[in-house]
Amino acid sequence: EAQVTQNPRYLITVTGKKLTVTCSQNMNHEYMSWYRQDPGLGLRQIYYSMNVEVTDKGDVPEGYKVSRKEKRNFPLILESPSPNQTSLYFCASSLLVPTGNQPQHFGDGTRLSIL
Amino acid sequence: GQSLEQPSEVTAVEGAIVQINCTYQTSGFYGLSWYQQHDGGAPTFLSYNALDGLEETGRFSSFLSRSDSYGYLLLQELQMKDSASYFCAVRAGFNKFYFGSGTKLNVKP
Numbered sequence: 001e002a003q004v005t006q007n008p009r010y011l012i013t014v015t016g017k018k019l020t021v022t023c024s025q026n027m028n029h030e031y032m033s034w035y036r037q038d039p040g041l042g043l044r045q046i047y048y049s050m051n052v053e054v055t056d057k058g059d060v061p062e063g064y065k066v067s068r069k070e071k072r073n074f075p076l077i078l079e080s081p082s083p084n085q086t087s088l089y090f091c092a093s094s095l096l097v098p099t100g101n102q103p104q105h106f107g108d109g110t111r112l113s114i115l
Numbered sequence: 116g117q118s119l120e121q122p123s124e125v126t127a128v129e130g131a132i133v134q135i136n137c138t139y140q141t142s143g144f145y146g147l148s149w150y151q152q153h154d155g156g157a158p159t160f161l162s163y164n165a166l167d168g169l170e171e172t173g174r175f176s177s178f179l180s181r182s183d184s185y186g187y188l189l190l191q192e193l194q195m196k197d198s199a200s201y202f203c204a205v206r207a208g209f210n211k212f213y214f215g216s217g218t219k220l221n222v223k224p
Binding site for chain 1: 217
């Protein structure tokens with residue numbers, strides 16, 4: 001089954017304790033992206049990657065890091081989490097289509113609470 | 116900056132037709148997409164418009180007017196399962212996507 005898998009689904013942690021949210025896709029997609037979703041703000045793009053070792057900032061990259069060492073994996077790293085990073089996070093992947101339709105497949109989300 | 120505006124909430128009855136509008140202001144435009152998200156779930160892709168006009172996919176249609184920076188999603192023969200949030204999203208750059216804040220659709224019997 002084609003899917004994007006995120007782990008963990010839920011996490012409560014404390015300020016300053018480094019954490020990693022993993023994302024893996026089995027569709028051989030080149031493009032992967034991280035979004036955060038906050039009430040009233042929709043989804044905002046954090047980072048994206050066009051392929052292995054190619055990553056770039058989205059709209060709200062501050063406080064986050066990513067890596068793309070393998071095509072299927074795109075972890076999101078919070079080196080020193082703060083309460084304003086409490087949010088619902090989604091990983092998405094898609095084929096890379098230069099200018100046309102590029103429907104993204106989303107994972108089930110990770111709800112992070114940082115106290 | 117980038118902005119996408121859509122109504123926060125819409126209510127309609129089962130069997131009716133509802134239109135969800137989206138106006139956008141972005142630097143760069145490749146196309147407008149629509150996604151559906153049920154409570155607690157992942158967004159799922161519904162439709163995409165790159166050119167002006169109407170695209171139809173079953174009960175759902177999507178329209179785009181590039182000159183007006185405007186699009187809408189039309190849902191026909193509403194069913195209870197259509198109760199969800201609907202997001203418009205602009206592909207503003209080669210790899211950048213901007214989403215609206217979402218429209219919560221309530222379908223009543």
